[in-house]
Amino acid sequence: MFTQAVRRAAILAAIAVGASMAVVGSPIEAAAFDDAGECATLLLDAANQAGVSGSSTIVSDQGYESCSVRFDDGLKRTVLKAAMASLAGCPPWWANQEGVVATTFHGDDAWTRGPAGDKWSERSFVWCSFDDPEYQFSVETTVFDAATYGGAADPLPVAEQLWSLAQDRLPFGPAGADVPPTDSEMPPGSTPPGDTDSYPIAEGDYTTDRYGWMYFTTPDGKSCGMAANGGPVGCDAVAADAPPDVNQTYVAIWAPAEYRYSDTATFTADVDVLPVGQQLQIIGSSCAVTAFDTVRCETGGEHGFILSADSSVFW
Known part of the structure; x- marks a missing residue:
C-alpha cells in the first residue's frame, strides 16, 4: 500500500506529532530506540518486566496519544498497544462479537477474546483506564503454528505489568495537545503525522472485474x-x-x-x-x-x- 515515501498513516485525525518506527534485535530495551517517546517506552518497559521474548521488535509511537510495540519470536507474536480512548474506542469495536467476554481489570472495564484455528491461536486482553483522558490498553498474543507450539500465551501477566507502570506514567500530556490542524488549517505541502507501517495487509475479497x-x-x-x-x-x-x-x-x-x-x-x-x-x-x-x-x-x-x-x- 505505501511506498517508502508515502507510508505514513495515522490512528485517527487527531494523531500527535513525533511518529517513529524502528526494528532492533533482542534483548529489547527502550534505550535502543532513539525516537521512542514516553508512550512506547511504557510498553517496552512493561514487556521487558513481564519477560516477553522476541527476536525483533517493531515500535510505532505517535506521541502520548497512541503507541504500539510488536515482539516476534519465531511463529509467536506479542503486541502491546496504548491509545487515547477517543481514538481507539472503549469498548473495542469487537466487543460484541461471539466469544468475547466482558470483565473488569483493577476496577476498569475489560474484554477478552480467544479465537483459535487449526493452525493459529490468538488471545486478546483489552481494558480502559483513566478519566482525563481515558486510555485503551491491549495485549495480544498469537501463535501461528498451534499444533507445534500450543495455544497462545496468557496476556494477563503482561497486562498486569503494563497496568502497574501506567499508574505512575499516564497521562503523558493534556488532552487535546498537539492535535494536527483541520483540513482548512493544513499548510500547503504538509502531511499529517502518523505511521501504519506495522499494519498488516488485509486478506479478503477486495477486487472486482474492474481492472486496476x-x-x-x-x-x-x-x-x-x-x-x-x-x-x-x-x-x-x-x-x-x-x-x-x-x-x-x-x-x-x-x-x-x-x-x-x-x-x-x-x-x-x-x-x-x-x-x-x-x-x-x-x-x-x-x-x-x-x-x-x-x-x-x-x-x-x-x-x-x-x-x-x-x-x-x-x-
Whole structure:
C-alpha cells in the first residue's frame, strides 16, 4: 500500500506529532530506540518486566496519544498497544462479537477474546483506564503454528505489568495537545503525522472485474476504493461537518483531497470489510482503517485524506 515515501498513516485525525518506527534485535530495551517517546517506552518497559521474548521488535509511537510495540519470536507474536480512548474506542469495536467476554481489570472495564484455528491461536486482553483522558490498553498474543507450539500465551501477566507502570506514567500530556490542524488549517505541502507501517495487509475479497481497482468497506459502513497508479482514491461518504451538496471524499496523485458531488457511486462495490488496524495496497495508492469510523488514504503524489464520522483532514 505505501511506498517508502508515502507510508505514513495515522490512528485517527487527531494523531500527535513525533511518529517513529524502528526494528532492533533482542534483548529489547527502550534505550535502543532513539525516537521512542514516553508512550512506547511504557510498553517496552512493561514487556521487558513481564519477560516477553522476541527476536525483533517493531515500535510505532505517535506521541502520548497512541503507541504500539510488536515482539516476534519465531511463529509467536506479542503486541502491546496504548491509545487515547477517543481514538481507539472503549469498548473495542469487537466487543460484541461471539466469544468475547466482558470483565473488569483493577476496577476498569475489560474484554477478552480467544479465537483459535487449526493452525493459529490468538488471545486478546483489552481494558480502559483513566478519566482525563481515558486510555485503551491491549495485549495480544498469537501463535501461528498451534499444533507445534500450543495455544497462545496468557496476556494477563503482561497486562498486569503494563497496568502497574501506567499508574505512575499516564497521562503523558493534556488532552487535546498537539492535535494536527483541520483540513482548512493544513499548510500547503504538509502531511499529517502518523505511521501504519506495522499494519498488516488485509486478506479478503477486495477486487472486482474492474481492472486496476481495489475496494473495501469500513467497519462503520463507508464504501471506499482506490485505483492503481495514483488514484483516484476515495469514499462514497463524507464527514458530518462537510459542506452541503457533497457526497464523496476524493483524492488523486495530482491534487490535494477534496469533497465533491457525484451522481453515481464511484467507490462502492460488494466486497469485504477492511478491519481496524489493517491496510490495503495498490500501485501508487494506499488506504488503512485506523479506527472503527476512520480511514486514511494516500497517493504517490503526497496527497491524501483522513476521513472520520465527524471530520476530515485533507492534504
